[in-house]
Amino acid sequence: MxxxxxxxxxxxxxxxxxxxxxxxxQRDGLRVALWDLDARAAREAAAALPDGTAIGVHADVTDEASVAAALRTTLDRFGALHVLINGAGTTGPIAPVAECALDVWQRCIDVNLRSVFLCSRAAVAPMLAAGFGRIVNLASIAGKEGNPSMSAYSAAKAGVIAFTKSMGKELALTPVRVNCIAPAVIETPLLQQMTPDALAASLAKIPMQRPGTADEVANLAAWLASDECSFSCGATFDLSGGRATY
Ligand SMILES: NC(=O)c1ccc[n+]([C@@H]2O[C@H](COP(=O)([O-])OP(=O)(O)OC[C@H]3O[C@@H](n4cnc5c(N)ncnc54)[C@H](O)[C@@H]3O)[C@@H](O)[C@H]2O)c1
Incomplete structure (x- = not known):
C-alpha cells in the first residue's frame, strides 16, 4: 500500500x-483517527482536517475494553492500521514522594505507561497484517533525568523508554518499527498542569532558552512514522533544545 x-x-x-x-x-497523506478521552474535542480536531481524512474517536487508553472498541471503530472506518502515535499523557502529581497519594500516583502511571502497553499490544496484529507498522511513543526527558517532585511522571516515562527498547527489539525482524521521542518543555496545554516554579526550572535547563513547539514534535514524529525511518528500532530521539546530553 x-x-x-x-x-x-x-x-x-x-x-x-x-x-x-x-x-x-494528514498533510503527508495518511488518514487519521484521533483518539481521546475528550471525545468532543477529538471530533472537533478531526473536523478541522479535510473531509473524509480524519475521525475523532472516544477512547480511554487506560482501559482495555475502550481501546478494543476504539480500534474496531478505526478499522471499520479506514480498513487497516499502519501507524500508532501514543500521545495521551498527563503530568500527574507535582509533589514530593512523601506527599503523593497512591491513587493519583497510579493514575499517572496508567495514563502514561499502561496506555502505551494496551494500545501497542492492540496495534501489532493489524500492522503485521498490513505489512507495515510504525509505533511512536511520547516519552519525556523526565524519563531520562527524573524531574524533582514529578516521580510518577518520571517513572512512567522511564517505563515508556524501556518498553520502547523491549518492543522495538522484539519486532526488529518484522516490518514494524517502535521508537520514542523524549521532548523537554513543549508549548501545549499540558504545561498548565505544572506549577510556575516547576515550569521555570525546566525551561532554565534548555540551552536554546525557549520551549519547543508542537509542530517541531510533529516533524520528528512524521519521520518516525515514515518509510524513511528504516534502521532505528527501540530508540529514544531527543527533542530538547540542547538539554539532553546523552
Ligand atoms: N508538553 C510538553 O512539554 C511535553 C514534554 C514531554 C513529553 N510530553 C508528552 O507528550 C504527550 C502529549 O502531551 P501534550 O503536551 O500534547 O499534552 P495535552 O495535555 O495537550 O494533551 C494530552 C491529551 O491526552 C488526553 N488524555 C489524557 N488521558 C487520557 C486517557 N486516559 N485516554 C485518552 N486520552 C487521554 C487528554 O484529553 C489530552 O487531549 C504526553 O504523553 C506528554 O507526557 C509533553
Whole structure:
C-alpha cells in the first residue's frame, strides 16, 4: 500500500502535540483517527482536517475494553492500521514522594505507561497484517533525568523508554518499527498542569532558552512514522533544545 493511503491512530489526538501530529500526518497523506478521552474535542480536531481524512474517536487508553472498541471503530472506518502515535499523557502529581497519594500516583502511571502497553499490544496484529507498522511513543526527558517532585511522571516515562527498547527489539525482524521521542518543555496545554516554579526550572535547563513547539514534535514524529525511518528500532530521539546530553 502506498504511503498516502496509510492509516494512523493518534492517542491524545485532541491535545497540543497529538493534534499537531495528526494534522501533519494528514498533510503527508495518511488518514487519521484521533483518539481521546475528550471525545468532543477529538471530533472537533478531526473536523478541522479535510473531509473524509480524519475521525475523532472516544477512547480511554487506560482501559482495555475502550481501546478494543476504539480500534474496531478505526478499522471499520479506514480498513487497516499502519501507524500508532501514543500521545495521551498527563503530568500527574507535582509533589514530593512523601506527599503523593497512591491513587493519583497510579493514575499517572496508567495514563502514561499502561496506555502505551494496551494500545501497542492492540496495534501489532493489524500492522503485521498490513505489512507495515510504525509505533511512536511520547516519552519525556523526565524519563531520562527524573524531574524533582514529578516521580510518577518520571517513572512512567522511564517505563515508556524501556518498553520502547523491549518492543522495538522484539519486532526488529518484522516490518514494524517502535521508537520514542523524549521532548523537554513543549508549548501545549499540558504545561498548565505544572506549577510556575516547576515550569521555570525546566525551561532554565534548555540551552536554546525557549520551549519547543508542537509542530517541531510533529516533524520528528512524521519521520518516525515514515518509510524513511528504516534502521532505528527501540530508540529514544531527543527533542530538547540542547538539554539532553546523552
Ligand atoms: N508538553 C510538553 O512539554 C511535553 C514534554 C514531554 C513529553 N510530553 C508528552 O507528550 C504527550 C502529549 O502531551 P501534550 O503536551 O500534547 O499534552 P495535552 O495535555 O495537550 O494533551 C494530552 C491529551 O491526552 C488526553 N488524555 C489524557 N488521558 C487520557 C486517557 N486516559 N485516554 C485518552 N486520552 C487521554 C487528554 O484529553 C489530552 O487531549 C504526553 O504523553 C506528554 O507526557 C509533553
Amino acid at each position: 502506498s504511503a498516502t493511503r496509510r492509516v494512523a491512530i493518534v492517542t491524545g489526538g485532541a491535545g497540543g502535540i497529538g493534534r499537531a501530529i495528526a494534522a501533519r500526518l
